Amino acid sequence: MGPEKCFSAVNGGFETRSLQKGRSLVRHFQTLLGKTRAGLDLNQFRNGWNTTQNREFGVRRCYSTEETPESSTEVEVELLHPLLVQKAEQLKVEYNGLAQEMSSESGSGFDQVKATRMSRLGFVVDLFDQYESMEKEYQELLHLLNDPSLKEEAESELKSVESNLTALTATLQSKLVPTNPFVDKACILELRPGVGGSEAAIFANDLLTMYENYAIKNKWDTRMISITKTPAGNGIVEAIFNINAAGAYERLQYEGGVHRVQRIPETETKGRVHTSTAAVVVLPTEVMEPGADESKAGEEAERTFQANEVRVDVMRARGAGGQHVNTTDSAVRLTHIPSGIVVVIQDERSQHKNKAKAFTILRARLDEIERQEKVREERSKRTAQVTTTERSDKIRTYNYPQNRITDHRCGSTTYKLDDVVKGEINEFNEVVDQMDAFAKTEAMKQLLEDQASSL
Amino acid sequence: MRGRGVPLQYIIGSQPFGDLDIKCARGVLIPRWETEEWTLKLAQLLQYQQLIEQDQNSSRPHSQMTVVDLCTGTGCIPLSLASKLRNTVAYGVDISQKAVKLFKSNIKSVNRSRRLDKRNSKVIPAQGDISIDPYVFCEKTGITDADIVTANPPYIGRREFFSQTERSVRLYEPHQALLGGLEFYRWIYDLSVHLQAKGLVCEVGNAGQIDFMRSLGAKNGWSSSEFHDLNGHPRAVVMWKDPSWSFLEAL
Ligand SMILES: C[S@@+](CC[C@H](N)C(=O)[O-])C[C@H]1O[C@@H](n2cnc3c(N)ncnc32)[C@H](O)[C@@H]1O
Numbered sequence: 001m002g003p004e005k006c007f008s009a010v011n012g013g014f015e016t017r018s019l020q021k022g023r024s025l026v027r028h029f030q031t032l033l034g035k036t037r038a039g040l041d042l043n044q045f046r047n048g049w050n051t052t053q054n055r056e057f058g059v060r061r062c063y064s065t066e067e068t069p070e071s072s073t074e075v076e077v078e079l080l081h082p083l084l085v086q087k088a089e090q091l092k093v094e095y096n097g098l099a100q101e102m103s104s105e106s107g108s109g110f111d112q113v114k115a116t117r118m119s120r121l122g123f124v125v126d127l128f129d130q131y132e133s134m135e136k137e138y139q140e141l142l143h144l145l146n147d148p149s150l151k152e153e154a155e156s157e158l159k160s161v162e163s164n165l166t167a168l169t170a171t172l173q174s175k176l177v178p179t180n181p182f183v184d185k186a187c188i189l190e191l192r193p194g195v196g197g198s199e200a201a202i203f204a205n206d207l208l209t210m211y212e213n214y215a216i217k218n219k220w221d222t223r224m225i226s227i228t229k230t231p232a233g234n235g236i237v238e239a240i241f242n243i244n245a246a247g248a249y250e251r252l253q254y255e256g257g258v259h260r261v262q263r264i265p266e267t268e269t270k271g272r273v274h275t276s277t278a279a280v281v282v283l284p285t286e287v288m289e290p291g292a293d294e295s296k297a298g299e300e301a302e303r304t305f306q307a308n309e310v311r312v313d314v315m316r317a318r319g320a321g322g323q324h325v326n327t328t329d330s331a332v333r334l335t336h337i338p339s340g341i342v343v344v345i346q347d348e349r350s351q352h353k354n355k356a357k358a359f360t361i362l363r364a365r366l367d368e369i370e371r372q373e374k375v376r377e378e379r380s381k382r383t384a385q386v387t388t389t390e391r392s393d394k395i396r397t398y399n400y401p402q403n404r405i406t407d408h409r410c411g412s413t414t415y416k417l418d419d420v421v422k423g424e425i426n427e428f429n430e431v432v433d434q435m436d437a438f439a440k441t442e443a444m445k446q447l448l449e450d451q452a453s454s455l
Numbered sequence: 456m457r458g459r460g461v462p463l464q465y466i467i468g469s470q471p472f473g474d475l476d477i478k479c480a481r482g483v484l485i486p487r488w489e490t491e492e493w494t495l496k497l498a499q500l501l502q503y504q505q506l507i508e509q510d511q512n513s514s515r516p517h518s519q520m521t522v523v524d525l526c527t528g529t530g531c532i533p534l535s536l537a538s539k540l541r542n543t544v545a546y547g548v549d550i551s552q553k554a555v556k557l558f559k560s561n562i563k564s565v566n567r568s569r570r571l572d573k574r575n576s577k578v579i580p581a582q583g584d585i586s587i588d589p590y591v592f593c594e595k596t597g598i599t600d601a602d603i604v605t606a607n608p609p610y611i612g613r614r615e616f617f618s619q620t621e622r623s624v625r626l627y628e629p630h631q632a633l634l635g636g637l638e639f640y641r642w643i644y645d646l647s648v649h650l651q652a653k654g655l656v657c658e659v660g661n662a663g664q665i666d667f668m669r670s671l672g673a674k675n676g677w678s679s680s681e682f683h684d685l686n687g688h689p690r691a692v693v694m695w696k697d698p699s700w701s702f703l704e705a706l
Binding site for chain 1: 470471473474485487489491492495499610611620621623628632633658685688690
């Protein structure tokens with residue numbers, strides 16, 4: 001790292017900044033803090049987070065490079081997301097109210113419901129009190145760094161406070177936010193070209209390569225379930241791809257939707273920029289044990305269906321079959337009768353394997369539909385209007401001439417398209433993180449709007 | 456070659472069958488997906504039955520199971536069953552020398568993956584003609600008894616052979632593996648009785664063959680059912696002598 005100092009108060013809504021030579025990072029940080037401490041409105045400081053939307057969830061990173069610009073010591077602490085602070089404060093108000101009621105009603109008997117609620121809230125309120133005092137201590141320590149005579153002690157003290165604070169944040173967070181049951185899942189990706197003819201098929205293939213590389217670089221176990229290439233060989237008609245690694249779904253869950261590309265196709269002679277699209281579907285799946293039998297998974301999936309729920313069609317339905325014919329056509333077509341969903345797999349020479357794969361995919365698709373149903377139902381229970389973030393038509397644009405990727409859902413833009421499409425972990429993660437932060441903020445907003453908050 | 460109608464499996468040298476890659480060579484019939492379908496289902500049923508038994512007599516050592524597959528060809532049926540079941544001895548018998556040789560080589564390659572050892576199972580090849588006297592047959596093959604007999608005998612009649620088979624089948628697959636009729640079902644039934652089999656599963660080409668087998672068995676107290684393949688064709692007759700083997704009906 002050069003002599004330039006860098007500062008990133010992620011949680012506060014400040015972009016990463018390069019400070020001018022000679023200026024002290026810590027001092028800069030303190031000026032900011034000074035402002036907030038001077039009562040300039042802590043909430044505004046916190047709410048800044050919402051509007052930039054492109055920062056990581058709940059993490060404030062602070063790189064201290066004072067005096068030793070070459071060997072920067074990274075100080076990292078996780079603070080509670082502002083919206084969660086808000087929620088905790090609400091709960092505290094409720095708790096105090098209940099406490100008061102209970103004591104004033106002491107004569108009129110014991111209310112079991114209120115008591116249970118109170119003891120539940122008490123646990124969180126207690127944690128939150130600890131958190132607040134710890135955060136205060138933390139900020140005071142940051143102040144002390146200014147004083148050369150106290151700096152050393154302050155620094156060592158800071159270390160322990162930071163780790164305590166981070167741990168508290170994690171506990172509180174888990175109490176305040178319902179946990180996502182899908183974080184540990186593996187996933188299946190389905191890719192298909194959209195509008196734009198052969199260029200769309202090429203783009204779909206590019207996306208596939210991106211995901212494959214990203215998975216490989218993460219050392220994730222991957223498996224092509226089914227792929228149909230275009231006759232030219234440089235595009236795909238369809239690809240179904242399994243990443244069998246816990247956490248793969250967590251990283252790729254936002255990939256579902258229509259991706260749009262703007263570039264000059266290789267075949268374009270006049271140098272015009274074309275726009276085409278490709279569609280991606282992401283399905284959460286269970287993680288299979290390494291070396292587990294693929295067809296066994298299919299058999300298990302098959303067992304989850306009723307006898308007449310799925311129609312299985314195999315090729316060459318005409319003629320006597322058996323010893324009379326020797327077919328190498330092993331395609332299997334499943335029709336899920338209640339929903340009309342059709343899965344065709346013709347990838348393997350083995351009909352048995354094709355059938356197993358088809359059942360695995362059918363199960364995953366139906367599970368995903370069910371999951372989305374549930375989400376929608378819960379949301380409509382809470383608010384009359386359904387947010388448009390989900391399933392908006394174009395989720396992302398890949399603009400090659402500008403080397404730019406824009407995510408239309410969270411509004412973030414990066415100019416590292418080349419690295420992202422190569423599946424480079426850091427660059428790809430950046431795109432995901434921005435969307436993740438956005439989605440989580442949205443989820444938390446929902447949570448706060450939810451008056452009948454369950455705890 | 457492919458253009459002339461040579462089956463792809465003879466060119467590549469193999470055909471997937473369940474989880475196995477079965478070697479194929481000219482002179483031996485290529486396993487069909489219809490056979491694969493019922494064989495895998497049967498394996499599942501037997502597997503399940505073994506689990507139940509194990510639950511019931513957890514103190515006793517696992518009981519042995521003997522499978523005898525007649526007209527075994529590449530050996531795809533006994534190999535599939537033995538690679539899925541525990542403590543199983545699976546015999547495969549064929550009249551053709553070429554078939555037995557290929558079967559042996561298939562046993563070797565499946566053994567290499569330790570699938571059989573792991574389950575304490577083994578597959579034994581034998582050359583034999585199922586049309587001869589059952590006593591002589593047993594003497595020659597060393598088979599003394601069976602829990603279950605399976606078979607996919609040649610079942611295409613002469614007239615059908617010219618009118619209803621695919622050209623490449625007619626030209627490139629062994630006629631001995633294809634041409635046959637009710638006599639084969641009679642031999643298989645007689646052998647099953649002789650080996651005191653509790654169950655029998657036999658592939659067929661038409662419903663008449665099923666009816667023939669069922670009527671043979673019905674006279675001697677066998678229960679039976681039929682299996683239809685994914686295309687809806689009658690594909691196998693399922694019979695059991697021992698009431699404890701009625702689970703076969705689920706095929
Ligand atoms: C339709 S093929 C079945 C091969 C294998 N079981 C399969 O399903 O792929 C019939 C087999 O029966 C054998 N066969 C024909 N006549 C026989 C006989 N009299 N005794 C024993 N095997 C015979 C043939 O050599 C051929 O391999």
